[in-house]
Amino acid sequence: MNYNIVTGACGGIGKELCKLLALGGNNLILIGRNEEKLSDLSVELKSLNANVKIDYMAVDLASENSVMNCFSYLKDKNYKISGLYYVAGIDTRKGFEKYDYAKLTMQSRVNFESAVLFSKFVLENRANELKIMVVSSACGLTPMPYFSLYSATKASLIYFFKGLKGELKGKKVKITIVCPGSVTTREDIIEDIKAQGLQGKLSKKSPKFVCEKSLKALEKNKTVYIPGFYNRVVALISKVTPYPIKSRIIAKKFKNKEKDAF
Numbered sequence: 417m418n419y420n421i422v423t424g425a426c427g428g429i430g431k432e433l434c435k436l437l438a439l440g441g442n443n444l445i446l447i448g449r450n451e452e453k454l455s456d457l458s459v460e461l462k463s464l465n466a467n468v469k470i471d472y473m474a475v476d477l478a479s480e481n482s483v484m485n486c487f488s489y490l491k492d493k494n495y496k497i498s499g500l501y502y503v504a505g506i507d508t509r510k511g512f513e514k515y516d517y518a519k520l521t522m523q524s525r526v527n528f529e530s531a532v533l534f535s536k537f538v539l540e541n542r543a544n545e546l547k548i549m550v551v552s553s554a555c556g557l558t559p560m561p562y563f564s565l566y567s568a569t570k571a572s573l574i575y576f577f578k579g580l581k582g583e584l585k586g587k588k589v590k591i592t593i594v595c596p597g598s599v600t601t602r603e604d605i606i607e608d609i610k611a612q613g614l615q616g617k618l619s620k621k622s623p624k625f626v627c628e629k630s631l632k633a634l635e636k637n638k639t640v641y642i643p644g645f646y647n648r649v650v651a652l653i654s655k656v657t658p659y660p661i662k663s664r665i666i667a668k669k670f671k672n673k674e675k676d677a678f
């Protein structure tokens with residue numbers, strides 16, 4: 417039987433994606449860190465569509481052991497994977513010198529390395545057709561001082577999945593890299609968006625908007641998708657702005673705005 421893996425399933429964007437996928441009749445494997453939250457989510461999704469099959473597993477994506485245990489479990493179940501939705505991510509933002517070693521490893525692994533491991537797993541255990549959606553960020557479109565690890569890991573997702581898509585051409589695999597601007601998910605993110613004033617107002621999108629549009633982009637096999645017209649215009653302006661200017665603006669904006677929710 418075919419299943420779709422969603423990492424970050426209990427988070428703001430992940431949960432919305434799970435709801436849409438369940439309503440669309442897709443069987444799901446939910447990945448998150450908290451077993452109780454995963455169990456509650458599976459009940460909620462079943463109430464939306466009793467016909468879908470839901471399995472879940474608590475996995476720490478920062479731990480290679482935990483990820484490998486997850487793969488063994490899924491292999492034993494003989495699930496065929498028709499979709500990978502890699503949503504999990506850590507958006508810690510602070511000067512690099514303020515990080516400790518453990519946090520550097522954690523953010524790198526959750527944001528990028530485990531996405532690569534999951535891609536390998538789903539390709540080895542794929543159904544006839546496979547869809548991969550990975551949630552990067554508009555922050556992955558340019559290097560960002562004081563957000564440098566986050567933007568680098570999100571940029572790595574763009575490079576890796578673009579390259580992979582080239583390798584898998586003609587093999588019935590659709591790949592879309594989603595680069596959202598501001599999405600109204602966690603309380604601290606909503607506060608952060610409010611503090612950005614007009615820019616935040618224009619950039620912000622609901623998880624529902626982002627997920628619905630991104631699923632459509634995946635259906636069309638769009639490679640990089642930026643949800644929202646304003647965010648696409650900003651990305652275009654950013655592309656033609658010389659980096660030294662951008663770097664100064666970004667550094668000034670984020671120098672004293674730390675966040676660390678994980």
Ligand SMILES: NC(=O)c1ccc[n+]([C@@H]2O[C@H](COP(=O)([O-])OP(=O)(O)OC[C@H]3O[C@@H](n4cnc5c(N)ncnc54)[C@H](OP(=O)(O)O)[C@@H]3O)[C@@H](O)[C@H]2O)c1
Nearest residue numbers: 424426427428429448449476477478504505553598599601
């Ligand atoms: N919100 C935005 O403005 C925005 C903008 C651009 C991109 N994004 C990206 O969108 C994705 C979802 O963000 P969100 O706003 O929905 O935030 P969120 O609610 O905080 O979701 C993040 C998810 O990542 C999971 N996660 C973190 N560390 C993990 C670990 N060690 N092992 C397993 N799972 C882990 C969390 O799992 P638990 O359920 O176990 O906590 C959570 O479900 C992220 O990749 C983020 O970078 C967000």
